[in-house]
Amino acid sequence: MARTAAILSALARALRRDQKSIASVVGNNFFVVTVLLLQEAGAFLYLILGLILLFPLSTDPLRKIPASRLSLWPLERRERWMLRAASPWVNPMTWLIAGGAVWVARGKVTAGLWGLCGGLIAACFVLSALPIAPRGGLWRRMPHFPGPLNHLIRKNLRGMLSTLDFYLALLLSVAALAYRASGRNLPAEALLPMTLLVVVALSSYAQCLFGLDGESGLERYRLLPVSGWQVLLAKDAAFLTLAVFLVLPLEPLAGFGAALVALAVGHYATVSHQREQVRWRFSAGAPLVEGLAQCALIAMAGSLVSHSVWVIGACVAAWAGSVWWYGRRWDGEAVS
């Protein structure tokens, strides 16, 4: 017990040092937007969304201890389980979200549902401790791209495919495709919102494009004889490849325009903050206000392109200008 308490105390100290400001309270655009759109949907939905939000928001504190060190410590099985169960609670965000969930769902959610949610959380934290590294066949079979940035784009594709954002967007896209394939017509007024939801599901990743590169990857970027705009171009090419693929069954052009704007806005947070991300989680992007601004502009761009194809030119111009501007900032910040 004393050993577990000592480790938890050290974890809490490390976590306190890591949460520098209110800006660390970040979220995932898709869940924030869904909560705003589904105000009448009921407490259970809030509860689920709140709990799912917990993962990108808090990340697993136990990850702060290197796995090799943790396995070397003379802890008994019981102590390891205690550590596993108690460690999320050293993060103040866990208390905040759990408290919020209880308050929202007071008296409306049955004990069984609470148990289900608790089980889901526990499963996610246990899963997060498993070493999942991209080694399989799919990761090797990335398409090749022309030019010197080929391997950087392929690497970025692999990175995006190891976030849950992609799979959430894929789920929406496949659902729309299946509906249309069944012979029924998706109402015209549903196509655009679905397209925008797909792009919004990916948009938090656009705010943390370097999140999976780690310190080592960032150092390599700075050593390569390439300009900042080329580094961002390689990131964006991967993002756009997947975004366009996912909006194909919906409104591809509106989706493309919205994805360009998601990147154009996301470059600011990408270059300025460089938030580290965890694989097989939802991306935790910029603070709430920035995230909402990004979503509003995505919706605006998608709608305008849907009404007039020529607006795509403005989206391309905004994106190109953003790549150039933040590429210069990247170059400047590389030597500081």
Place this chain on the structure above:
Amino acid sequence: MITCRNLTRRFGEFTAVDGLSFHVEPGAICAFLGPNGAGKSTTVKMLTGLLAPTAGEVEVCGLDPRSKPIELKRRIGVLPEDLGLFDDLTVEEHLELTASVYGVDKRQAKDRIAQLLRVLSLEHGRRTFASACSHGMRKKTSFAMALLPNPSVLFLDEPFEAIDPVTSKTMRDLLQSAARHGITVFLTSHILPVAEEIATQLIMLRKGRIVWNSPASELPQALEQHYFDLVESPVVEEMEWLGQPRS
């Protein structure tokens, strides 16, 4: 080939590198020695354009890393402190990336990659993702990436640590061969016998300041003893509690 004048780097109140001035000739192997925290890696970062100096001047291949960063990066090969590898690329893909970004001709690139993989015993792990490689494999990959573009200057931050004896010997031979062909090698190391064996110039650093800078041939005594005398002598203290029954 490498020139520093009054090079200084401060982090807040702490001065990591304090007024370094030195010159390294083309084709030299310069060993930059010092204890942990002496400022070796900070100096390498400033020389390679990864970190801006607080004061002083740097020139590598006649270029200032601040005003001509891309031109400089095209001419140098670097094995950085944390190796600079991407988890989502395999060993071979790292080398292919380096070849294409540095503009190495495709045919040449293929030959060089095959040779580097063979010489550094990386052939069996060429399709292994960096995240799944051992530390030694990762270091060898980063070393191969530094050599592949045929740079004018090689900056190697602790290249021999965590490397097996055979690869270490191969790397030493490669560096000596590179130096004979006019490539300048600037390396940091804690392995003094290796530094003594291959270096033609020795610079010793203590608390961010140079305490020794000379050709290796002018060393007055064995390198290890000289290092202990000038930089830091080992703390020898008996720990009587070691091996005692635990309470």
